[in-house]
Amino acid sequence: MSVEIKLSRSNRTYRPNDPLRGNIITRLPSSISHRGIHLTLNASVNLQVRGGSAGFIESIYGVLKPIRIxxxxxxxQPSGKISAGTTQIPFSIILNDGGKDDKFYETFHGENISIQYLLNVDVVRGYLHKSLSATVEFIVESEFAILPISPEMVFFYITQDTQRHSLLPELKSGGFKISGRICTQCLVSDPLVGELTVEASAVPVYSIDIHLLRVESIMVGENIATETSIVQTTQAPNIFFLT
Known part of the structure; x- marks a missing residue:
């Protein structure tokens, strides 16, 4: 016998004012009695250390407790019976019902921090029988995600003087200059666009790698602890050399 939660949206993505609808699906070899079918929605902000190399955030791991959102x-359903075979029980939950303590943030799965929304079902069967339970995660998206965002292009330049790491002697003496611009405001579902130009370089340029970084911050007292991790690395597809 088993129980499953099937949400009405295949992508499991909702906004705070959307109703969370779906079906509780039971598959039973024979009919059973129960003492009620309950749904519980839990959302929390969690600190998680993966691999034991989270730097300063790892040092405060035991201090910060999960924050319930x-x-x-x-x-x-109240106490009753569920027939043998496959049964679908519909449900609907209003995420944001106006509760003053409810705060909704976008779902986030970072290297050290996560914001997670879980829906759990329990078919309570009494003391002599184990309850049937299932859990499904759903995604909460910002209410502002559907609003158009005005692109904001930021210009940048890179030279040997802007670098903090060690450089080849040829680059230190001969120098280089890279300029460009990048859009700093966009939806997560939209591509990140920009352009760059290698204006000068003392050594040949064979490839250009672009790193997308995730920055996670935690307020600890009056200080902010920040960790940075790489989300994606992409090689620039088109490089044109001018002579």
Whole structure:
């Protein structure tokens, strides 16, 4: 016997004002009695250390406890029976019902920090039988994600004087200059666009790698702890050399 939660949206993505709808699906070899079917929505901000190399955030791992964002519980059905075979039980939960303590943030799965929304179902069967349970994660998206964002291009330049790491002697003496611009405001679902120009370089340029970094911050007292990790590395597809 088993129980499953199937949400109405295949991508499991919702906004705070959307109703969370779906079906509780039970598959039973024979009918069973139960003492109620309950749904619980849990959302929390968690600090998680992966691989034991999270720097300063790792040092405060034992200090910070999970922060609960939302917790709601509803009874889908009172005590009764579920027939043998496959049964679908519909449900609907309002995420943002106006509760003053409810705060919704976008789902986030970072290297050290996560914001997660989980929906759990329990078919309570009494003391002599183990409850049937299942959990599914759904994604909460910002209400502003559907609004158009005005692109904001930021200009930048890179030279031997802007670098903090060690450089080849040829670059130190001969120098280089790279200029460009990049859009700093965009939706997560949209491409990150920009352009760059290698204006001068004392050594040949064979490839250009672009790193997308994730910056995570935690407020600890009056200080902010920040960790940076690489999300994606992409090689610039088109390089044109001018002579």
């Amino acid at each position: 939302v917790k709601k519980s509803i009874q889908v």
